[in-house]
Amino acid sequence: MAPKNQARDNREARERLRLYQARQGLHERQRRRRVRDNVVGTVVLVAVAALATGSQLAFAGSQGSGTADASATATATSTPTPSATAGNTGDVPSKSIAKDSTWTGTLTLNKDVRLGIELDGQKAPQATSVEIELIEEQFYNGTTCHRLADSTGLQFLQCGSANGDGTGDAGFEYGPLENVPSDGEYAKGTIAIARSSSPYSQSTQFFIVTGDTTLDSSTGGYTVVGKVTSGLSALVSKITSKGIAKAGSDGTGEPKVATKITGATIEREQ
Incomplete structure (x- = not known):
């Protein structure tokens, strides 16, 4: 039970x-x-x-549907094999929502960690459009940040799964990958979209890079949708610096400080 x-x-x-x-x-x-x-x-x-x-x-x-678990994998060593029917599945928000513009807002964790965020609708129009709709529909409110990496060169907090444990989505998956660093370097403060092996397996999960991180670029990399503009030090001091409750084989795991998204806002920059 x-x-x-x-x-x-x-x-x-x-x-x-x-x-x-x-x-x-x-x-x-x-x-x-x-x-x-x-x-x-x-x-x-x-x-x-x-x-x-x-x-x-x-x-x-035409319209399709499908589901898959999305996760940011820092230890992958092989090139992913795209599905034979690679493409968007489900009712993916239109990439025109982002309007090729910069969007700003907030992401609040545990009610007391308030992050300023900026999403890049020019470099990542599809991912930004998805995030805008999820935030506006309050999808993220109450979801869990279930995965933490805190080793040298690999530092991020992953959030946004529908079930709070790295599984589930909002009934859609999308691609292609956008604004991916060619060198596999993700700077501190980066917000990127998590996925599984297929470039079209992005959905609701994202990760916040809390320290300069290198991810294997041979797997295709991860869409950089934006960045944290303020509050990152509070996130580190109150949550990520406390460590992992129990690390898995890849060195990541659930953060010791149980973390939930308690609020999110977004608006087009004027």
């Missing part, structure tokens, strides 16, 4: 995901309604024009 707090956290994770998917469903219905109305209007215009010119208009689209 799971401890009471774990069972509560699992219920909260399921409820958070349910609410997010419900909001996504509402948005999708609204989008389809707008598309339907637009198509109806277009068909009327095309019908009139076709009488005079014989013009034709074709509409086509």
Whole structure:
């Protein structure tokens, strides 16, 4: 039987995901309604024009779905083999959301660690668009930062899994990789998107680099979506410097200080 707090956290994770998917469903219905109305209007215009010119208009689209566990792997040594059907799966937010702009906001951990963040909609439009929607839909609120690396040359805190333990997503995965450092060097303060072997396995998880970190570039690297602009010292002193509760075979593990995202905001820089 799971401890009471774990069972509560699992219920909260399921409820958070349910609410997010419900909001996504509402948005999708609204989008389809707008598309339907637009198509109806277009068909009327095309019908009139076709009488005079014989013009034709074709509409086509496709949609897939899929899930996978995303994680930032510092010890991978082989080049990942993309899926035979590599591509986005599920209802991925449009990359146009980022508007090729800089977005700024906050990420609050455990109510008392407030990080200023900046997302780069020019260099990483798809990843930035995903993060904007997840933040605006409050997907991250209550999720756990489940993984910490604190060794020399490998320092990051990983957050954002739907289930709080490195598993689950928001019903979509996306690619391609964007703004990846060619030398595998991720500077302190970098915010990057976690993934599994496929470049199209990015979803909701991200990691904050708390000290200059080198990751194996032969595996494809990781999308750099932005950076922490303030509060990093508080994150280190209050959370990451306290160490790992129990390290796994790769030297990473759950932080000793249980860490949750308790708030997040984002807005387009004026």
